[in-house]
Amino acid sequence: MMKGSNTPVPTGALRVDLGRRTGPGVPDVDASALLLVGGKVRSDADFVFYNQPVHFSGAIRHEGKRDAGGQVTDTLLVDLAHVEPAIETIVLAASADGGTFGQVPGLSIEVRDAAAGTAVARFDNPGATTETAFVLGEFYRRQGAWKFRAVGQGYSSGLEGLATDYGITVDEPQQATPAPAAAPPPPAAPVTAHPVTPPPPPAPPVTAHPVAPPPPAAPPAPEPVRLTKxxxxxxxxxxxxxxxxxxxxxxxxxxxxxxxxxxxxxxxxxxxxxxxxxxxxxxxxxxxxxxxxxxxxxxxxxxxxxxxxxxxxxxxxxxxxxxxxxxxxxxxxxxxxxxxxxxxxxxxxxxxxxxxxxxxxxxxxxxxxxxxxxxxxxxxxxxxxxxxxxxxxxxxxxxxxxxxxxxxxxxxxxxxxxxxxxxxxxxxxxxxxxxx
Incomplete structure (x- = not known):
């Protein structure tokens, strides 16, 4: 496929193979998927990658890598029949660990029918230089059916930058903000004598009222996604x-x-x-x-x-x-x-x-x-x-x-x-x- 082109795909179980050649000095490459509504994830749970290998819907899972004679394949299994109706797009991405895609030969993405094993679509990345992450392709809905588009869009900010662009909260070390220095206490006011004030009249009787229960506590914020491995x-x-x-x-x-x-x-x-x-x-x-x-x-x-x-x-x-x-x-x-x-x-x-x-x-x-x-x-x-x-x-x-x-x-x-x-x-x- 050419960059930007698209093709229909079966609404069933598909294997997405991210392929590359390996060798001395070639960085590791990892496949990931993001499930989008309106161009963004609904939560961090819509990110499938090596640290979060299965989507809660069961529709997408990261299966890991295979090395066959210098050809490394990282696989995602996508069952389009079980993708939630709200999901409009599934982004298929790659990230380089310890280098750039200019050092990665033979980068490609291939979609295969999981049951029959037949090829459905293939896109060979046309070239890369300093990019550390790539959106290689995407599945998207069109008139009740699914299509695959060859994207080939590079990022220089790695998996963290790519994930953040789609709304993922990434766990990263934060420096503690120093506490402000305590202000010196104000000088004490001079003490003067005052006449004694008579006590106030007694307060009127208090009428009891039912106390409203406190509002329920907000659920704890989800932990951010960890990208380290x-x-x-x-x-x-x-x-x-x-x-x-x-x-x-x-x-x-x-x-x-x-x-x-x-x-x-x-x-x-x-x-x-x-x-x-x-x-x-x-x-x-x-x-x-x-x-x-x-x-x-x-x-x-x-x-x-x-x-x-x-x-x-x-x-x-x-x-x-x-x-x-x-x-x-x-x-x-x-x-x-x-x-x-x-x-x-x-x-x-x-x-x-x-x-x-x-x-x-x-x-x-x-x-x-x-x-x-x-x-x-x-x-x-x-x-x-x-x-x-x-x-x-x-x-x-x-x-x-x-x-x-x-x-x-x-x-x-x-x-x-x-x-x-x-x-x-x-x-x-x-x-x-x-x-x-």
């Missing part, structure tokens, strides 16, 4: 939760994935991937070691879902067998008991449906209740792996450090994925066969 990479693989302010409350860990080419493993004869079944089932798991010396595993296998309010203070929320749901695989760590943790290893295993992670595109997000979210993508799998170590959280004595692992492991013949990751990280546990 941490992206872990091979060159910058760790971050301190303590320095981020994320050492209390709940730490949510999410794994989302997508199978693109439908591979299932590795041919023993040729060493090449073979067809993957559609019922791929991945399991998010945790090995934990507490400061009292106890060790264990939290996983769906054997119904070892853990507990949030008693040891190990880790709970697996569910078992997603597709990876395509809004939630994905999730677990929660209770950081109010951080003093009980020595180390926590988050890993993922293939339970059934494949014999390798080949061509699996996954994103890991750790979202502390306080502090910036932490995210990273898994590398391409080039070995016949059934288990991948994702992240290691270590209590170093007053500090909690998150380390990106993204390490594919290959079990030896007859050895389970759990035993394989145990051996690789020296947990030293005894294992017995189990089932879901």
């Amino acid at each position: 941490v992206t872990l990479t091979k060159s910058a693989p760790s971050v301190s939760l303590t320095k981020q302010g994320g050492t209390s409350g709940a730490l949510h860990v999410n794994l989302n994935w997508e199978v693109r080419k439908q591979f299932s493993g590795w041919s023993s004869k040729f060493g090449r991937p073979t067809a993957m079944h559609s019922d791929l089932d991945l399991d998010l798991c945790v090995l934990y070691e507490l400061t009292d010396g106890s060790k264990g595993v939290v996983q769906a296998l054997g119904n070892s879902f853990g507990s949030l309010h008693r040891p190990p203070f880790i709970h697996l929320d569910g078992d997603d067998r597709t990876g395509a749901s809004t939630a994905g695989e999730n677990l929660t760590v209770n950081l109010d008991h951080k003093q009980a943790f020595r180390r926590i290893l988050v890993f993922v295993t293939i339970y059934e449906g494949a014999r390798s992670f080949a061509d699996l595109h996954a994103t890991v997000t750790l979202r502390p209740q306080h502090g910036a979210p932490i995210e990273f993508s898994l590398d391409e799998c080039t070995v016949p792996s059934l288990v991948c170590a994702l992240a290691l959280i270590t209590n170093t004595g007053g500090d909690l450090v998150v380390q990106r692992e993204a390490r594919y492991l290959v079990p030896e013949r007859g050895v389970s994925p759990q035993r394989t990751v145990d051996h690789a990280y020296g947990w030293g546990m005894n294992w017995t066969p189990g089932r879901k």
Whole structure:
């Protein structure tokens, strides 16, 4: 499509892929969406991005990034059939993190039918220089139907400036205003003698009246949107939760994935991937070691879902067998008991449906209740792996450090994925066969 052109789109579920090429010196790029009425959001809840990934209506969600051989795609899923009738426009934007769009090669936006997988519209950005945010396209209503317009409008003020222009309240540090100096008290008036005044006559009797109840308190103002995040990479693989302010409350860990080419493993004869079944089932798991010396595993296998309010203070929320749901695989760590943790290893295993992670595109997000979210993508799998170590959280004595692992492991013949990751990280546990 040319800049400014438009095309009809189906009123159904659409995948919006923000694509770019990666390489040395290329900044990260994030997709976002704003739902507008009269050119503005109704509230901060109408902003969908990495820190607020699902709109309350369920019509739009941010699905995260995939890196396939140097081509990075950040995806929004937009279900136009479920967009509220009041919404007139959905702005589809991109923001550069740590650089400008002049450093980003191959920036594009592609709209695909989510069910059929067919392309509906595509716009390749014609060029950029110093811009740090772009409105690449928009969905808009016209005579009861939806259309997509290629926009290509750049901003030099980043995601914060773009969001503010559409009415979003952004959380930013404010400097405290110094209190005014207290004025000196006025000089005391001279004391003079006065004749004593007789007391006033008694007041008339007071008649009781019903007291009107006070007006209801106004609801608290919503918290402003936080735009900060941490992206872990091979060159910058760790971050301190303590320095981020994320050492209390709940730490949510999410794994989302997508199978693109439908591979299932590795041919023993040729060493090449073979067809993957559609019922791929991945399991998010945790090995934990507490400061009292106890060790264990939290996983769906054997119904070892853990507990949030008693040891190990880790709970697996569910078992997603597709990876395509809004939630994905999730677990929660209770950081109010951080003093009980020595180390926590988050890993993922293939339970059934494949014999390798080949061509699996996954994103890991750790979202502390306080502090910036932490995210990273898994590398391409080039070995016949059934288990991948994702992240290691270590209590170093007053500090909690998150380390990106993204390490594919290959079990030896007859050895389970759990035993394989145990051996690789020296947990030293005894294992017995189990089932879901």
